[in-house]
Amino acid sequence: MTNAVRLALLVISLCVFCSERPVSAQTPTRMGPASDEVIKKAFAAVQADINSFKAHRSYIYAMGMKNPHLWEQYETWMKAYPDNVNIPIAIGKVYYMAAMPQPKDFLLKAAALAPDSASVWYMLAEDANMAARNDLFQEYIGKAATADPSNVNYAFGYLKSLEPGNRDHYERMVFDFANRFRTDERGAQALFGLGLQKTDLEKQRQLFEMLRELYPPEKFGATVLAMTHLTDIYLQTNPEKALLLAEEMGGEGDWKNRKQAAETLIAVENLERDQKYPEALTKLEEVKLPRVNFTNDIILLKKASLLENTGNVESAYDSLAARFAKLPTDAVFQALQFYGKKMGKEKDQVDQDIQLLRAKAATPAYPFELGTYTTSDSLKMDALKGKVILLTIWFPGCAPCREEFPHFQQVVDIFKGDSLVYLGINALPSQDGFVLPFMKNTGYSFIPLRGSFAYTQQHFGVNGAPENFLIDKNGNIIFKNFRIDSSNHRTLELMISSLLEKGR
Known part of the structure; x- marks a missing residue:
């Protein structure tokens, strides 16, 4: 499995908000002020229509988002229009969209004026999340979910806020959420996320099979992602099931590679059973796993075993050493020690071999x-x-x-x-x-x-x-x-x- 992809998929599926603010919007348009003429024109537009978010945004950008005079002006407007919620929402939302830490005070004023505004609580929740204020995040996203119980994103955010707490309670809430939103992608994402968090392969398999049944992959993207994990679990435990699932998923793109891998592993097992090790090794070389895969080290370890059975222990050792030098795991090291002993190498010699490989690949870090x-x-x-x-x-x-x-x-x-x-x-x-x-x-x-x-x-x-x-x-x-x-x-x-x- 490639660890970079594992985490990437986790984040794609589990992002709390799938935020309204894109990454590109996180860098403000302007930090410093524009010309006096531009500022005056933008100011006049707000004065002409105090409820226009577009006008407020243009004025805020013209003034510069780190300009203290901007905040003074909005305090003036809020005093002049104490019951107008659009003023604090406008400046709060612009800062929120820019992923800057200033929106909280303005949004709290908006929440006081409009306590049933789910969108305001939502922005406050994400602002709290940015600062890792988990207590406030849970409070604010809970208020957003209460204000708009039909909004699945708010409900999903509240569910995620419970994750750091009692594990059994969180898992029960995930299943409740999945049952509540049986037709929504978020329900599939909740179950998928729970499965990803399982370190036991069997428990992960059970959850992904449940996900497949409740949220068919032809309708839900999270289930498609889960099926890549499930297929790769089957590749490690039951290649026949992996083949059936890969065929069901269409057999194109990466699924074509998974199908070919399953077919190859089945053939390799048959050849091994007949003790045709050279043929099995040749066949195994045909496996071309997708770049994104979750098979751990099964192919590497299988190859090492076949190399040993063909009398090529040194090649088995070398292939394991190369992997361990880059991405160490206990399973690979145990196999490395096993083949090392067959070559007369003690643990110290194995360690020296690994250190040499790492030294050859090392590069100087920039002296920051x-x-x-x-x-x-x-x-x-x-x-x-x-x-x-x-x-x-x-x-x-x-x-x-x-x-x-x-x-x-x-x-x-x-x-x-x-x-x-x-x-x-x-x-x-x-x-x-x-x-x-x-x-x-x-x-x-x-x-x-x-x-x-x-x-x-x-x-x-x-x-x-x-x-x-x-x-x-x-x-x-x-x-x-x-x-x-x-x-x-x-x-x-x-x-x-x-x-x-x-x-x-």
Whole structure:
């Protein structure tokens, strides 16, 4: 399975809001003021129609969104029209759409004037979510759902707000939600998300089979995604079922590859049964899994087994070593040790082989010097020499980043007291105002650094988030292009341990 895709699919299916504000809208049109003539014209348009959101937006952009005189003007208008809810909604919504931290006070005033406005509570909820105020998020999204009980997005948001609480209660609420919204995509997404969170393959299979029955894949996109997982589970446990499901899903595109993989694995099993190992190995080479797959290491481990049975233990060992050097798992290491012993290699020799492979692939990390949010000082990478660095590229509104952080933290906590430094470069400066509230309210231990996507593109070769790197004590990037979720904490633990020289 490719970890990057696992998390990407998780976020696609589980985003709380599928937000009204697109990523492109997160960068405000103008921070500083326009010309006096443009401002006067925009001001006159608002005066002429105080209820026009379009006029308000033009005026706000003309004034500049960080202009304190703008806020003074809106205070003046709100005093002049104390019962007009459209004024605080207008400025609150513009800031909300720009993903800036200013809308709360204005939206709270709007909520006081129109307490039954679901859309206002919705914007307040997402604003609270950006700052990781989970208590306020639950309160506000709950009010949105109460004000408009027919809105499935509000109900879904409230459901997600319950996730950090009692696990059994949350699962019951997911099933209730799925039954309540049997004809809506969100119902399928709720069950899909619950399945993704299961680390036990059998429990995951059961949930995806239930999803398939309740929400047919021909009608629901989340079920189509779930069927990729279910097919890949079958590839590991029952290739005949994988073949039937792949055929049912149409057999085109990636499904064609999955169908071919299932057919090939069935043929390989038959050849193995007849002890025709060279033929089975040749047949296995025909498997071309999709780039997005969830088969873990089944093909690799099967290949290693067949190589052993053909007398080529060294090739089995080499293929496993190459994988473990990039993406370590216990299953691969156990097989690696097994074949290593057959070659007369002890654990220390296996570790040396892995270290050599990693050293060959290592690249120097850019010697960054970036400002911090918690002090007025900057942090230099050179000052961290002798420490292992876990570096993530993120920004406060990045949903996959937020999905990943709890998993990072659980692993990082294992290494408290060790020479591990956890850093996060915020790549979206327009969301600077959310960084410190986010850190305070989540309790995550990474040091937030000031950056931009231009900076990360130039010096780290990435222009998206999240992107993760593990840098060794000498400043070399050893691991990159990895994602961590509930199913693979151990992989990150193995990576960090190897760089701290604690185990493999």
